[in-house]
Amino acid sequence: MPLFRRRSDEDAPEGRSGRWGLGFGRRTASGATARGTVEPVLDQALGDEELRLMLAQAAAGDWVALGPALAAVEDATELTRILIALSEVGGVEAWTDRAVAAEPGDALPLLLSGARHVSWAWEARTRARAAHVTEEQWKLFHQRLETAEEQLFEVAEREPSWLAPWYFLQISARGASLGRDVARYRFEAALRRHPGHLASHKQRLQQLCAKWGGSHDQMHEFARASMLAAPEGSPLGELVALAHLERWLDLADGEDHAYLTSPAVRAELHEAARRSVLHPAYPRPRGWQSAYNTFAMAFSLADERETAHTLFEALDGAVTDSPWDYLAGDPVANFRAHRDRCAR
Structure with a gap:
């Protein structure tokens, strides 16, 4: 499905995302879609x-x-x-x-x-x-x-x-x-x-x-250990979602979707979100939209649409390049497509 199509090996995100692991976007009131939601926009500031x-x-x-x-x-x-x-x-x-x-x-x-x-x-x-x-x-x-x-x-x-x-x-x-x-x-x-x-x-x-x-094992171990060593509400829970997206990116078509929708991965995504972006103590530091985009994409790809919807709703149209540039096409278009499929 185009909605889930990753970038090809020739255009894989070893550049911007592989460099920073970060993304930028902003909350905007530039207009609304036919669904009554804010039109997604990228803005480095x-x-x-x-x-x-x-x-x-x-x-x-x-x-x-x-x-x-x-x-x-x-x-x-x-x-x-x-x-x-x-x-x-x-x-x-x-x-x-x-x-x-x-x-x-x-x-x-x-x-x-x-x-x-x-x-x-x-x-x-x-x-x-x-x-x-x-x-x-x-x-x-x-x-x-x-x-x-x-x-x-x-x-x-x-x-x-x-x-x-x-x-x-x-x-x-x-x-x-x-x-x-x-x-x-x-x-x-x-x-x-x-x-x-x-x-x-x-x-x-x-x-x-x-x-x-x-290796995948080193990556996952680091992400989970960092999250658990931090107090609940810490931004470090995002690492777990990023690790699962990196693993997803490395899998063959068909295997990637099966991986993210597996009960074990879904459980880890929910645990990481509850300990970070969905925890009452999460501080929403400047740039918090990056973590919300990461979790929103991960939950959408994992077919956990209710949780993804909660995150998309909080973002109110704020798009970040990463991790949407892991998908083929424009990050704003990818954000919009996944947000719309997760709408109630």
Whole structure:
């Protein structure tokens, strides 16, 4: 069925989703469908007007305005979240060198440059599977990752308490195939600075995926152990749903649907949702829409339509690229199709 058709191997999501394991979207009131529901929309700012302004400043190369705005962000996870979004803005690499030269004592422009070079590296590599990446694309990929590594390590040395460089260094380590020990060290370095950092846990989950040299068993064990070690209401329950989607993605047609609809997987999805997004203590941090999209897609594919409907209703049209880009076609269209099939 088209509704469940995954991307082909040639267009599999090793790019954006394999890089970040994150997605962006926003709540919108841009219009309603014939069903009376809000029309789904993607927006990198997730309805955050401060972030929207920063994205515009980054696109314009306005470091004079963007620099003080970033410096005012005191929370380490919030700064990392913003930098993830800024790193996706095309053209940032064209002006960050000037910002670094103008303020050599400030680690922030160097951090933004390093983060952008990680994203820019994956743009050179493209979303394709490794076998379909050209020699020139690989060359650019590794050149940009090398620059990212140099800059991010310099930031880490200058600002040893900062979380953000260690988050991005996890991604560059995976791209550069630096090995399991390096990947684990960088993940642990991030957790020493923020033990419950969801985004870093997502990067570790990616590292443990079979497609990146891990295994399904390692991936599932990590996801479940992380969830159970955290208090109920923790965002880390999303890891369990992501792991099941990664396993689903790796299965042959027919086997994938049977896997997600199996009683054991359905039970684990419900347990993870009850311990995270559906728990009364779940904080709905900024960017919470990403977790809701993850669970909504997983429950829809698992034919658990009632629970999926609850999540779609809470999202109110807020779409994130990931995990909908695991399906063939446009993420907004995929979101809409699954939301509509789960409507009461």
